[in-house]
Amino acid sequence: QQPVQSPQAVILREGEDAVINCSSSKALYSVHWYRQKHGEAPVFLMILLKGGEQKGHDKISASFNEKKQQSSLYLTASQLSYSGTYFCGTEIQGAQKLVFGQGTRLTINP
Amino acid sequence: EPEVTQTPSHQVTQMGQEVILRCVPISNHLYFYWYRQILGQKVEFLVSFYNNEISEKSEIFDDQFSVERPDGSNFTLKIRSTKLEDSAMYFCASSGDRGPLYEQYFGPGTRLTVT
Numbered sequence: 001q002q003p004v005q006s007p008q009a010v011i012l013r014e015g016e017d018a019v020i021n022c023s024s025s026k027a028l029y030s031v032h033w034y035r036q037k038h039g040e041a042p043v044f045l046m047i048l049l050k051g052g053e054q055k056g057h058d059k060i061s062a063s064f065n066e067k068k069q070q071s072s073l074y075l076t077a078s079q080l081s082y083s084g085t086y087f088c089g090t091e092i093q094g095a096q097k098l099v100f101g102q103g104t105r106l107t108i109n110p
Numbered sequence: 111e112p113e114v115t116q117t118p119s120h121q122v123t124q125m126g127q128e129v130i131l132r133c134v135p136i137s138n139h140l141y142f143y144w145y146r147q148i149l150g151q152k153v154e155f156l157v158s159f160y161n162n163e164i165s166e167k168s169e170i171f172d173d174q175f176s177v178e179r180p181d182g183s184n185f186t187l188k189i190r191s192t193k194l195e196d197s198a199m200y201f202c203a204s205s206g207d208r209g210p211l212y213e214q215y216f217g218p219g220t221r222l223t224v225t
Contacts, residue, residue: 044213087153096166097143097155103152
């Protein structure tokens with residue numbers, strides 16, 4: 001039931017792009033993306049509802065492919081502040097909870 | 111900007127003792143959650159709460175755990191008899207009146223250490 005994230009870790013230089021994927025074996029109602037910095041609480045990034053929409057703000061965007069039950073998070077022209085662990089949280093319709101993936105650790109080097 | 115607050119930030123307790131973790135959700139939010147995160151691992155759902163009752167709970171949330179909204183502002187998680195494996199960061203979250211699971215806002219967490 002836990003979504004699977006890939007890759008587990010990414011190391012980039014500032015300005016490079018990254019894609020983080022989140023796949024589920026179950027039919028999803030929504031996918032939530034969070035970023036967590038070391039020792040801090042997860043911070044909400046965006047939510048995507050079923051319907052295959054794409055969202056974004058600044059240089060971070062995401063898509064949700066309902067047919068594949070997969071969401072992807074795109075970080076373009078990465079900044080040092082993007083470093084952290086990214087979690088996808090998935091919601092199955094009718095279930096009042098988010099199930100999180102294992103996280104993707106993103107390191108941005110100058 | 112409104113935020114979720116949690117107290118204490120760190121709690122050390124002995125195995126077998128009861129602990130109560132406190133949270134003050136964002137004031138106009140209606141949906142409340144507890145999650146835990148064992149060091150270096152993923153965030154795990156414990157329980158969701160709406161309209162003064164539990165909406166959903168995970169397998170982790172056994173009879174040792176209980177939640178309460180005692181006064182309309184606080185939201186508490188009680189662990190009756192702590193075990194070593196309860197050591198983790200506990201996050202409270204709340205979401206607003208647009209419906210369940212919209213933009214869950216997380217508090218800063220309470221680090222629970224069971225010795």
